[in-house]
Amino acid sequence: xxxxxxxxxxxxxxxxxxxxxxxxxxxxxxxxxxxxxxxxxxxxxxxxxxxxxxxxxxxxxxxxxxxxxxxxxxxxxxxxxxxxxxxxxxxxxxxxxxxxxxxxxxxxxxxxxxxxxxxxxxxxxxxxxxxxxxxxxxxxxxxxxxxxxxxxxxxxxxxxxxxxxxxxxxxxxxxxxxxxxxxxxxxxxxxxxxxxxxxxxxxxxxxxxxxxxxxxxxx
Amino acid sequence: xxxxxxxxxxxxxxxxxxxxxxxxxxxxxxxxxxxxxxxxxxxxxxxxxxxxxxxxxxxxxxxxxxxxxxxxxxxxxxxxxxxxxxxxxxxxxxxxxxxxxxxxxxxxxxxxxxxxxxxxxxxxxxxxxxxxxxxxxxxxxxxxxxxxxxxxxxxxxxxxxxxxxxxxxxxxxxxxxxxxxxxxxxxxxxxxxxxxxxxxxxxxxxxxxxxxxxxxxxxxxxxxxxxxxxxxxxxxxxxxxxxxxxxxxxxxxxxxxxxxxxxxxxxxxxxxxxxxxxxxxxxxxxxxxxxxxxxxxxxxxxxxxxxxxxxxxxxxxxxxxxxxxxxxxxxxxxxxxxxxxxxxxxxxxxxxxxxxxxxxxxxxxxxxxxxxxxxxxxxxxxxxxxxxxxxxxxxxxxxxxxxxxxxxxxxxxxxxxxxxxxxxxxxxxxxxxxxxx
Numbered sequence: 001x002x003x004x005x006x007x008x009x010x011x012x013x014x015x016x017x018x019x020x021x022x023x024x025x026x027x028x029x030x031x032x033x034x035x036x037x038x039x040x041x042x043x044x045x046x047x048x049x050x051x052x053x054x055x056x057x058x059x060x061x062x063x064x065x066x067x068x069x070x071x072x073x074x075x076x077x078x079x080x081x082x083x084x085x086x087x088x089x090x091x092x093x094x095x096x097x098x099x100x101x102x103x104x105x106x107x108x109x110x111x112x113x114x115x116x117x118x119x120x121x122x123x124x125x126x127x128x129x130x131x132x133x134x135x136x137x138x139x140x141x142x143x144x145x146x147x148x149x150x151x152x153x154x155x156x157x158x159x160x161x162x163x164x165x166x167x168x169x170x171x172x173x174x175x176x177x178x179x180x181x182x183x184x185x186x187x188x189x190x191x192x193x194x195x196x197x198x199x200x201x202x203x204x205x206x207x208x209x210x211x212x213x214x215x216x217x218x219x
Numbered sequence: 220x221x222x223x224x225x226x227x228x229x230x231x232x233x234x235x236x237x238x239x240x241x242x243x244x245x246x247x248x249x250x251x252x253x254x255x256x257x258x259x260x261x262x263x264x265x266x267x268x269x270x271x272x273x274x275x276x277x278x279x280x281x282x283x284x285x286x287x288x289x290x291x292x293x294x295x296x297x298x299x300x301x302x303x304x305x306x307x308x309x310x311x312x313x314x315x316x317x318x319x320x321x322x323x324x325x326x327x328x329x330x331x332x333x334x335x336x337x338x339x340x341x342x343x344x345x346x347x348x349x350x351x352x353x354x355x356x357x358x359x360x361x362x363x364x365x366x367x368x369x370x371x372x373x374x375x376x377x378x379x380x381x382x383x384x385x386x387x388x389x390x391x392x393x394x395x396x397x398x399x400x401x402x403x404x405x406x407x408x409x410x411x412x413x414x415x416x417x418x419x420x421x422x423x424x425x426x427x428x429x430x431x432x433x434x435x436x437x438x439x440x441x442x443x444x445x446x447x448x449x450x451x452x453x454x455x456x457x458x459x460x461x462x463x464x465x466x467x468x469x470x471x472x473x474x475x476x477x478x479x480x481x482x483x484x485x486x487x488x489x490x491x492x493x494x495x496x497x498x499x500x501x502x503x504x505x506x507x508x509x510x511x512x513x514x515x516x517x518x519x520x521x522x523x524x525x526x527x528x529x530x531x532x533x534x535x536x537x538x539x540x541x542x543x544x545x546x547x548x549x550x551x552x553x554x555x556x557x558x559x560x561x562x563x564x565x566x567x568x569x570x571x572x573x574x575x576x577x578x579x580x581x582x583x584x585x586x587x588x589x590x591x592x593x594x595x596x597x598x599x600x601x602x603x604x605x606x607x608x609x610x611x612x613x614x615x616x617x618x619x620x621x622x623x624x625x626x627x628x629x630x631x632x633x634x635x636x637x638x639x640x641x642x643x644x645x646x647x648x649x650x651x652x653x654x655x656x
Contacts, residue, residue, distance in 0.1 A: 006381075006383070007383045008378065008383075009374060009378070009383055009384040009385065009386055010361070010383065010384070010385040010386060010400065010404065011386050012386065012387075012396070019396060021385075021396070021400055021403075048316070050321070053368075055368055056368065056388040056390075057364060057365075057366050057367065057368055057374075057386050057387060057388050057389070058386050058387055058388050058393070060368075060372065060374060060386050061386070064372060067372065071319055071320075071338070076318050076319065076320060076321060077319070077320045077321075078320060078321045078322060078323075079320075079322060079368040079369055079370075079371055079372075080323075080368065080369055081367050081368050081369060081388075081389075083388075083390075084643065085643060085644070086367075086369070088326070088330075088331075089323060089326065089331055089369060092323070092326075092330060092331055093321075093323070096306040096333060097306055097321060097333070115643075
């Protein structure tokens with residue numbers, strides 16, 4: 001399904017053969033903003049919470065609805081790039097202020113912390129919800145933390161409701177299935193870009209209605 | 220948003236071209252509203268004023284302000300933060316629970332400091348909109364944004380203008396995508412570019428058989444920021460037909476952009492009162508002379524910086540610009556804390572930049588001046604080189620030494636490191652150009 005109307009922007013997702021540009025409408029962003037407070041509430045994020053989003057600008061189409069959702073829910077937000085060079089900034093945020101959630105932690109950020117010789121526990125140990133992407137999830141778990149799965153399945157954001165659990169997309173918006181072990185996404189409501197079993201960079205199995213990425217894969 | 224006619228050169232004609240007397244009246248009016256608020260609610264400002272024995276009642280004119288009000292600087296904020304346990308360094312002037320966001324400064328000069336924000340808190344003129352409108356950006360245009368996220372969602376400013384942002388990471392690896400999507404969407408402006416990205420675009424075009432002039436043919440403005448564009452990168456961009464616009468922050472208070480006249484960077488004086496003072500004193504320098512930029516916000520009631528010494532060495536003029544705007548302009552020169560005096564000669568990174576970049580192996584212009592203190596017996600440089608030159612480092616070192624000597628009269632000690640080692644030092648749009656060791 002394709003929606004007409006002015007575009008919110010042109011974002012980017014990781015497809016199975018590389019980065020893919022996707023056009024995003026204002027309507028779909030508005031819908032996802034509306035749904036985001038409910039998704040965040042399932043993580044216990046709401047009024048009075050503080051959330052640090054670790055993302056790259058090209059991922060704004062995926063992250064912006066969550067950021068606005070956090071704001072609409074009465075939470076405060078902070079932002080850092082999700083790359084190695086920003087590890088010091090992420091560590092600075094959690095050192096200076098209490099955070100209820102840090103969402104979008106990447107392997108690159110953890111590489112940066114390793115380079116700074118800062119233990120993961122020092123940065124994330126006091127954070128109730130750490131949403132870690134594939135590759136980072138396993139490293140945090142190995143360090144004794146209890147991360148939630150946080151997966152960008154192409155244009156769709158999947159978040160685990162509890163530590164160790166599968167990551168769920170917004171099922172009003174997306175259907176997820178597999179082609180082999182490749183996660184494919186289909187949009188269920190009109191979007192500026194149509195996704196019809198579109199292959200993403202995520203390799204996973206499906207369990208409990210959600211995504212469990214294959215260990216060691218870093219889309 | 221009420222938009223002017225598309226052929227208007229100004230987004231807010233009345234504000235952008237207001238007579239100097241009106242600018243100064245408005246600044247005083249806004250200043251006299253801001254100062255009591257900052258004094259009452261921003262603890263670091265209150266502490267500085269109490270130490271100086273000044274209260275807002277002592278300020279009735281801009282001259283009073285210049286004579287009596289104390290300066291603050293980043294060290295004062297960090298000291299307040301560390302001594303008082305206030306994460307905002309005493310600058311947050313609203314109850315922290317009322318903040319929408321907490322973002323951070325770039326951290327180029329050390330640990331980033333927190334920036335408290337309250338989105339939707341009125342009063343801030345859409346200054347970036349004025350600048351991009353002046354560059355020729357109009358509703359419906361695509362705009363390529365090549366940015367980091369630590370400043371928050373800057374793309375909202377462009378969506379507010381009715382443009383469609385095409386989003387890229389500030390990363391050389393994104394430049395092939397930038398080229399491809401520039402050909403597909405034909406954006407009108409790019410924000411923001413830098414030397415490293417210029418070279419990455421050249422490499423991407425060479426690999427893909429693209430003509431950079433075609434890639435950039437739709438752009439009316441390419442904005443660069445963070446640090447100066449070296450002569451080599453500038454020449455490349457100009458060879459591609461790109462009109463470059465410099466952009467810089469103004470003391471963490473507002474921003475400044477070049478206009479089509481390319482004769483200094485405008486800062487909007489209805490958002491900030493900017494002074495230019497002797498770098499080691501408090502005496503104002505005349506228009507056109509080098510001095511330190513000192514900025515006071517006229518709109519930000521959440522983090523009200525007052526007489527903030529930026530450490531930036533600039534020249535400022537209040538003469539009207541050829542573009543018709545009446546607001547002041549500045550020319551960034553360097554950072555006060557970056558200067559090192561070697562054998563009696565002051566050296567800033569900008570003094571060696573072109574020399575380093577002129578050496579083929581070092582074309583990315585990545586280098587650091589080693590500055591253990593304000594004075595040094597030797598000029599020591601850490602210089603990045605491209606991987607292809609790995610086997611010829613003796614020659615590269617000789618070339619760098621010769622080029623820097625020709626530019627400064629000083630033969631430097633040169634440590635060569637791979638470009639990647641310096642790029643990792645980010646923040647992404649710039650590396651620290653000075654290092655203590």
